Amino acid sequence: MIEIEKHVSGAGWDQPAQLFALVPTEDLLRAEPQLAAQLGADDAAQPLTPVAQGELPGGMDDEHLAEALAQIEWPDGVSGCALVVERIVLPASVESGLPDAESDAELARLAGSDPRRHEVRMVAGVLREGGRFGAVRLRTHDEDSAVLTGVDLVPTLCEVLSLTFEPSTGSGPARGAGVDGSSDDEENRS
Numbered sequence: 001m002i003e004i005e006k007h008v009s010g011a012g013w014d015q016p017a018q019l020f021a022l023v024p025t026e027d028l029l030r031a032e033p034q035l036a037a038q039l040g041a042d043d044a045a046q047p048l049t050p051v052a053q054g055e056l057p058g059g060m061d062d063e064h065l066a067e068a069l070a071q072i073e074w075p076d077g078v079s080g081c082a083l084v085v086e087r088i089v090l091p092a093s094v095e096s097g098l099p100d101a102e103s104d105a106e107l108a109r110l111a112g113s114d115p116r117r118h119e120v121r122m123v124a125g126v127l128r129e130g131g132r133f134g135a136v137r138l139r140t141h142d143e144d145s146a147v148l149t150g151v152d153l154v155p156t157l158c159e160v161l162s163l164t165f166e167p168s169t170g171s172g173p174a175r176g177a178g179v180d181g182s183s184d185d186e187e188n189r190s
Contacts, residue, residue, distance in 0.1 A: 001082060001123045001135040004050050005147055008084050009121065013139060015086060017065060019072075020050040022080035022125065048079060072164040074128070082125035083161055088117050124157035128165050132158040 004020055025046050028035070065085075074081060119139035126132050134153030138146065 001125045001133050005123045005135045018084045019053040020082040021078045022048040025049045080127035084123045086121050122154050124154040126161045
C-alpha cells in the first residue's frame with residue numbers, strides 16, 4: 001500500500017479514485033516478462049505487483065463508487081486489490097456539530113469550507129484470503145515519511161473492497177459485467 005500511495009502521490013493531489021489489482025509477481029514475470037519490466041515488477045522479491053485498472057463502470061466519483069465496486073469480480077489470478085481515494089475529514093466533534101444537509105453535495109460543501117478539515121489520501125488494500133492494510137497521507141504533512149499505515153486504518157473502505165472477492169449472488173446488477181456489457185476480463189485488461 002505504501003508503494004501504491006507513493007506512486008499516486010507522484011502525480012500530486014486532487015486526483016480521481018484509482019483501483020489496482022494485486023497480482024503475484026512471480027506469475028507476472030513468468031507470463032508477461034516484458035510487461036513486468038515496464039511495470040517495474042522485475043524484482044521477484046516483491047510478492048505482489050500492483051496493476052492499475054482502467055476506468056470503471058459508472059465512474060469512481062463519490063456518488064458512484066459503491067456501485068462501481070459492486071460490479072467488480074476479480075479473476076482467479078488476482079490475489080488482492082487496492083483503492084486510492086482522496087477525502088476531506090473532520091474531527092469527530094466537528095462532524096457531529098454539522099447542520100443537517102439536504103444532500104451529500106451540501107454536506108461535502110460544508111465540510112470542505114470548515115477550517116478544521118483535513119484533506120487526506122487513503123489507500124485501502126485487501127487480499128483474497130482476507131488480509132487488509134491501509135495507508136493515509138495528510139495533505140498538510142505531504143511527505144513520504146509521514147504516511148500513516150496500519151491494518152485497521154481504513155476499515156470501512158477495506159470492507160467494501162473485500163466484497164469484490166465475494167462470489168456474485170445473481171440478484172441485482174450482474175457482478176463482473178460493466179454497464180456497457182463488457183466483461184471483467186475486458187475491464188481488468190485496461
